[in-house]
Amino acid sequence: MKDHTVRKHRIIVLGAGYTGAIAAGRLARRLRREDVALTLVDAEADFVERVRMHQLAVGQELRPRPFAEMFAGTGVALRLARVTAVDVDRRTVTVAPAEDGPAEELGYDTLVYALGSGWNTHGVPGTTEHAHDIAGRPGALRLRERLAGLGAGAPVVVVGGGLTGVEAATEIAEARPDLGVALVARGELGDWLSPKGRRHLRKVTDELGITVHEHTAVSDVAAGHVTTADGTSLPAAVTVWTAGFAVHPIARATTLETSDTGQIVVDATLRSLSHPDVYAIGDAALAMGPGDKPLRMSCASGVPTAWQAADTIAARLTGGKVPEASVRYVNQCISLGRSEGLIQYVTADDRAVDAALTGRLAALYKELVCKGAAWGVAHPTLGLPSRRRPVVRGTTGAAAPAATPAPGPAS
Known part of the structure; x- marks a missing residue:
C-alpha cells in the first residue's frame, strides 16, 4: 500500500x-x-x-x-x-x-x-604555541587564568590594533593597572576612525598607561617576548593575539x-x-x-x-x-574598559563620518547594545508577528521540497 x-x-x-x-x-x-x-x-x-x-x-x-x-x-x-x-x-x-x-x-x-x-594566526611562527586568543570562551578562560597568575609589572602584549585588540588592551589595562600593557598595531592607532574618534582613543590609551607600537608587524611569538618585523624584541609574559579572524x-x-x-x-x-x-x-x-x-x-x-x-x-x-x-551599517560600538567607550558613526558601507560619541555615555551605549544582542538571542522566538504561520508545501510520501524558490530577488 x-x-x-x-x-x-x-x-x-x-x-x-x-x-x-x-x-x-x-x-x-x-x-x-x-x-x-x-x-x-x-x-x-x-x-x-x-x-x-x-x-x-x-x-x-x-x-x-x-x-x-x-x-x-x-x-x-x-x-x-x-x-x-x-x-x-x-x-x-x-x-x-x-x-x-x-x-x-x-x-x-x-x-x-x-x-x-x-582567531587567525596568519601563519606567524610561535603564535599557536605561545599566544592567547579571545575568539571564544575556552581561549578567554585560559587567558583569564594566565593573567590572574601575573605579578605586578609583568608585560602583556596585545597584537592587533582593530576593534578586538583595542577592547582587549583597554580592558586589561583598566582591570590590572599594575601590569605593563602594550598594543601593537600594523597601522596608525584607530586609523579607521574619524579624527575625533582617534583623538579619544589615544587619550584613553594614554590615561590607562598603554604603550602603543604603531606601524609595527609581529614576525615571531616566543614564550617571553614577541619579535617585530624590524627585529625589535618586545618583552611579553603574556601575548594576546587579536590580529583578525x-x-x-x-x-x-x-x-x-x-x-x-x-x-x-x-x-x-x-x-x-x-x-x-x-x-x-x-x-x-x-x-x-x-x-x-x-x-x-x-x-x-x-x-x-x-x-x-x-x-x-x-x-x-x-x-x-x-x-x-x-x-x-550605522555605527561601530567600542568599549574602552568599563567606564569609557567610543561610538563611531559610519556610512552605510562602514566608513567613518565626523560624528562620534565618547566617554561614559558611549560606554553605557555599548553596554546597552551588548545587552540587547544577548536579549535577542535569549528570546529567539519573540518580537515577530503572531499571525498564523503558513503550512510548508510538501509532497506525499517524501520530504518537502528543499527550499524551492518562490518569486524574489535575483541572485
Missing part, C-alpha cells in the same frame, strides 16, 4: 552563536512544528557572548544563558555536539558528541551554516563554492550559489553589503544575515514572498 504520509522538512542549523541561535529561533517562529524538524547543533550547552570575551578574560563573571531554557517549548531540538564534516552532495552532517561517544550522521533538507570564525575550515573541505577566505559564496538572500539547499550566515558567509563591499566579520553584520536567511527559508518553504532586505 502506498505511503501517503508527509515527512517533516528537516532543517539543521550548525552553530549557536549570535547568528545561529537567532536564525533557529526565528525559523521556529515562522514555521509550524507539524511541518518542520528543526535541529540546532553546538558544542556548548549555553550561549557564549563573544563580544564580552575580553571581560571574561580579566575575571568578570558573565550571566549564564542555557540553551535548554532559551529554546524550551519552541520545537527547536538541541544537539550538543561538534560538527566534524558536512557532505552537501549527500545532504548530511557528521557530528561527534561533546562527550565521548560515536560520531553520527544527520540528514537535512535545508542547512543553515553558522559555524562562524576563530579566520572562518571555520569545514566549508572549504566541502564542494560548496567558497572564497579565498574560506567563506561560503552566497546571493542576496544568503543562499549558497553552488548548493541552493544551503544558507550561510554571519562570519561564514561572503555576503555583499552597500557599495558592493563584503560585509565585515562582526555581530553587527551577522544578526541581520540571520534574520534575512530565516525569513527567506520560511518564505520559500511556504510559498510566500521572499523578503528584500540589505545590511547597512
Whole structure:
C-alpha cells in the first residue's frame, strides 16, 4: 500500500552563536512544528557572548544563558555536539558528541551554516604555541587564568590594533593597572576612525598607561617576548593575539563554492550559489553589503544575515514572498574598559563620518547594545508577528521540497 504520509522538512542549523541561535529561533517562529524538524547543533550547552570575551578574560563573571531554557517549548531540538564534516552532495552532517561517544550522521533538507570564525594566526611562527586568543570562551578562560597568575609589572602584549585588540588592551589595562600593557598595531592607532574618534582613543590609551607600537608587524611569538618585523624584541609574559579572524575550515573541505577566505559564496538572500539547499550566515558567509563591499566579520553584520536567511527559508518553504532586505551599517560600538567607550558613526558601507560619541555615555551605549544582542538571542522566538504561520508545501510520501524558490530577488 502506498505511503501517503508527509515527512517533516528537516532543517539543521550548525552553530549557536549570535547568528545561529537567532536564525533557529526565528525559523521556529515562522514555521509550524507539524511541518518542520528543526535541529540546532553546538558544542556548548549555553550561549557564549563573544563580544564580552575580553571581560571574561580579566575575571568578570558573565550571566549564564542555557540553551535548554532559551529554546524550551519552541520545537527547536538541541544537539550538543561538534560538527566534524558536512557532505552537501549527500545532504548530511557528521557530528561527534561533546562527550565521548560515536560520531553520527544527520540528514537535512535545508542547512543553515553558522559555524562562524576563530582567531587567525596568519601563519606567524610561535603564535599557536605561545599566544592567547579571545575568539571564544575556552581561549578567554585560559587567558583569564594566565593573567590572574601575573605579578605586578609583568608585560602583556596585545597584537592587533582593530576593534578586538583595542577592547582587549583597554580592558586589561583598566582591570590590572599594575601590569605593563602594550598594543601593537600594523597601522596608525584607530586609523579607521574619524579624527575625533582617534583623538579619544589615544587619550584613553594614554590615561590607562598603554604603550602603543604603531606601524609595527609581529614576525615571531616566543614564550617571553614577541619579535617585530624590524627585529625589535618586545618583552611579553603574556601575548594576546587579536590580529583578525579566520572562518571555520569545514566549508572549504566541502564542494560548496567558497572564497579565498574560506567563506561560503552566497546571493542576496544568503543562499549558497553552488548548493541552493544551503544558507550561510554571519562570519561564514561572503555576503555583499552597500557599495558592493563584503560585509565585515562582526555581530553587527551577522544578526541581520540571520534574520534575512530565516525569513527567506520560511518564505520559500511556504510559498510566500521572499523578503528584500540589505545590511547597512550605522555605527561601530567600542568599549574602552568599563567606564569609557567610543561610538563611531559610519556610512552605510562602514566608513567613518565626523560624528562620534565618547566617554561614559558611549560606554553605557555599548553596554546597552551588548545587552540587547544577548536579549535577542535569549528570546529567539519573540518580537515577530503572531499571525498564523503558513503550512510548508510538501509532497506525499517524501520530504518537502528543499527550499524551492518562490518569486524574489535575483541572485
